[in-house]
Amino acid sequence: MAGNAPEPKPKAGDSEKITINLGYVDLGHIDLLVQEGFYANRTDFIRTAIRNQIDRHGDAVRQAVTRKSVDLGLRHYTRADLEAARDAGQRLDIRVLGLATIAQDVTPELARAAIASIAVLGALHASAAVKAALADRMR
Numbered sequence: 001m002a003g004n005a006p007e008p009k010p011k012a013g014d015s016e017k018i019t020i021n022l023g024y025v026d027l028g029h030i031d032l033l034v035q036e037g038f039y040a041n042r043t044d045f046i047r048t049a050i051r052n053q054i055d056r057h058g059d060a061v062r063q064a065v066t067r068k069s070v071d072l073g074l075r076h077y078t079r080a081d082l083e084a085a086r087d088a089g090q091r092l093d094i095r096v097l098g099l100a101t102i103a104q105d106v107t108p109e110l111a112r113a114a115i116a117s118i119a120v121l122g123a124l125h126a127s128a129a130v131k132a133a134l135a136d137r138m139r
Contacts, residue, residue, distance in 0.1 A: 016123045020046075065097060070121070073098045079105045082114035091116035102126035108133030 022030075030045050039045040054061065065072055075096045082102075085092050092115050094100060100120045102111065104127055111130045118124070119139040124131070 068095060070095045070097045071100075072096075074101075075099070076101045076103070077106070078103045079110065082106055082110050086110065086114040090114075094118040094120070096124075097121045098123075100124050102130055106130055 027042075030039075030042055033039055033045060034041055039048065064070075071094075075094070075098070077092075077094070077100070082092075091113075094115060094117065096119075099122055100118070102125070106126070108129045111126075112133050115134060115137060117137045117139060118134055124138075126134075
């Protein structure tokens with residue numbers, strides 16, 4: 001694998017499925033590299049290419065994360081977190097690069113009372129009702 005140790009396969013909850021369209025020539029190049037043993041499969045090649053591009057632009061990403069005051073990685077909001085914010089008279093401005101989750105026991109009313117805005121670069125996991133209640137606050 002081009003000198004890289006294989007990475008463990010992500011668990012179902014650790015990744016998001018995306019679909020891309022590739023030209024036949026690009027796909028053929030990928031298949032050739034897989035056939036020659038540089039990558040285990042197409043997915044391995046695509047993940048490696050994406051990580052290389054993220055690394056290539058690492059300084060710009062770090063600066064943007066700092067400038068935009070974004071939480072990097074996984075951020076979970078519990079019912080208790082949101083109740084505490086609401087009870088303190090505060091409203092959260094949620095900004096996450098990665099995965100933001102809102103607990104399943106959070107009601108749409110509590111989410112609206114506690115969350116002023118929400119911007120997620122990556123994925124947001126919350127109930128459909130909470131997502132609908134926050135739709136006008138999502139950026």
